[in-house]
Amino acid sequence: MPTPERTSVDEIVTAGREILELAGPAGLTMQAVATRVGVRAPSLYKRIRDRDALLSAVATASIEALTAQLEAAADDLTALARAYRTFAHAHPEGFRLMFTAAASHEALGRSAAPLIRAASALVGEDDALDAARLFTAWATGFLQMELSGAFRLGGDVDRAFEYGLSRLLTGMAA
Amino acid sequence: MPTPERTSVDEIVTAGREILELAGPAGLTMQAVATRVGVRAPSLYKRIRDRDALLSAVATASIEALTAQLEAAADDLTALARAYRTFAHAHPEGFRLMFTAAASHEALGRSAAPLIRAASALVGEDDALDAARLFTAWATGFLQMELSGAFRLGGDVDRAFEYGLSRLLTGMAA
DNA sequence: ACCTGAACACCGTTCAAGT
DNA sequence: ACCTGAACACCGTTCAAGT
Numbered sequence: 001m002p003t004p005e006r007t008s009v010d011e012i013v014t015a016g017r018e019i020l021e022l023a024g025p026a027g028l029t030m031q032a033v034a035t036r037v038g039v040r041a042p043s044l045y046k047r048i049r050d051r052d053a054l055l056s057a058v059a060t061a062s063i064e065a066l067t068a069q070l071e072a073a074a075d076d077l078t079a080l081a082r083a084y085r086t087f088a089h090a091h092p093e094g095f096r097l098m099f100t101a102a103a104s105h106e107a108l109g110r111s112a113a114p115l116i117r118a119a120s121a122l123v124g125e126d127d128a129l130d131a132a133r134l135f136t137a138w139a140t141g142f143l144q145m146e147l148s149g150a151f152r153l154g155g156d157v158d159r160a161f162e163y164g165l166s167r168l169l170t171g172m173a174a
Numbered sequence: 175m176p177t178p179e180r181t182s183v184d185e186i187v188t189a190g191r192e193i194l195e196l197a198g199p200a201g202l203t204m205q206a207v208a209t210r211v212g213v214r215a216p217s218l219y220k221r222i223r224d225r226d227a228l229l230s231a232v233a234t235a236s237i238e239a240l241t242a243q244l245e246a247a248a249d250d251l252t253a254l255a256r257a258y259r260t261f262a263h264a265h266p267e268g269f270r271l272m273f274t275a276a277a278s279h280e281a282l283g284r285s286a287a288p289l290i291r292a293a294s295a296l297v298g299e300d301d302a303l304d305a306a307r308l309f310t311a312w313a314t315g316f317l318q319m320e321l322s323g324a325f326r327l328g329g330d331v332d333r334a335f336e337y338g339l340s341r342l343l344t345g346m347a348a
Numbered sequence: 349a350c351c352t353g354a355a356c357a358c359c360g361t362t363c364a365a366g367t
Numbered sequence: 368a369c370c371t372g373a374a375c376a377c378c379g380t381t382c383a384a385g386t
C-alpha cells in the first residue's frame with residue numbers, strides 16, 4: 001500500500017536555507033530540517049543521500065537565487081557589484097556556504113554568465129574571463145571580509161567598496 | 175602531588191594545524207589532537223576551553239605564519255601577492271580556516287601592516303587603507319576560488335592571477 | 349512506497365576518582 | 368596539579384517493522 005509523500009526535496013532545501021540563516025551551519029542539523037518539514041530525521045534519507053548532499057543542495061539553491069538577482073541587475077559591473085553585495089547582506093550564511101560546500105557546476109556556470117557578459121562589454125572577449133575573475137574575486141573577498149567582521153577596525157566600509165569598484169573599473173578599462 | 179604537564183597549548187595548536195591539513199576541518203577532532211599529543215581527549219580541556227577555541231587558536235597561528243611570510247616578502251604589492259598565494263597553496267586548509275574561525279584581532283592587525291605599508295607607498299596615506307582592502311579582498315577571493323576549484327572550467331589560472339594583479343596595480347596608481 | 353522507533357557509531361564535554 | 372575512565376548529550380545514519 002503506497003504511502004503519500006509527506007515532503008519533497010524542494011521543501012527540504014527551502015527549510016535548509018531558512019534554518020541556515022536562523023541558526024548558522026552548526027544549527028543546520030538533519031533533525032532541525034526534519035522537524036521543520038514535518039517528518040522524522042530518518043525519512044530525509046529517502047530524498048537526499050546525507051547531510052553533505054543537503055549542504056551542497058542548499059549551496060546550489062543559494063547560487064541560483066543569487067543568479068536571479070544578478071540577471072535582474074543591469075548589464076554593467078557596477079550594478080552587478082551592488083546586487084552581489086545586497087544578496088550577501090540579505091543571506092549572509094547562504095553566501096558563505098556557496099564557497100564552502102560543493103555546489104553544482106551548472107549552477108556556478110550560470111551565475112558567471114552575466115558577469116562575463118558585462119566584463120566582455122568593458123574589456124573585449126579576449127580578456128573577458130580574466131576580467132570576470134578579477135571582479136568576482138574582489139567582490140567575493142570583500143564581502144567575506146565584511147561579513148566576517150574583518151573590517152571592524154575602522155574606516156568606512158561603504159566607501160571602501162566604492163573605492164575598490166571604481167579602481168577596479170579604471171584598471172580594467174586602461 | 176603535582177603531576178608534570180604532558181603537553182602544552184603550543185603543542186596542541188601545532189598538532190591541530192597538522193591534522194587540519196591532513197584530514198580537513200571535519201577530521202580535526204579533539205580525539206585526533208589528543209592522540210597526536212599523547213594524552214586523552216578530556217585532558218585537552220585543561221588547556222583550551224573547547225573545540226571552537228581550538229579552531230580559533232589554529233586560525234590565529236595560521237595568520238601568524240602568513241604574517242611571517244608577508245614580512246619576509248619585499249615591500250611591494252606584487253611580492254606580497256605572490257607570497258600570499260604561495261602560503262595558500264602550502265596550507266590550503268589553514269588558509270580557509272583563517273576566514274571561517276574567529277581569529278585574534280591583534281594577529282589580524284599585524285598581518286595587515288605590511289599590506290598597508292606597501293599600499294601607502296603606492297597610493298599615499300589617505301587611500302592606503304582602502305587600497306589595502308581592495309588588494310586583500312581580491313587576493314583572498316581569488317585564492318579561495320582557486321582552492322575550491324571554482325576555476326576548473328578553463329582558462330589559465332596563473333595568467334588570471336597576473337592579469338588581476340597588473341590591472342589592480344594600474345587602477346590603484348591611476 | 350514511504351514513514352518511524354530503535355539502535356549504533358562517533359564526537360564534544362563534564363566530572364569524580366586516581367596519582 | 369594534571370590525567371583518566373566513565374558517563375551523558377547530541378548528531379548522523381541504518382534498518383527492520385509498520386502502514
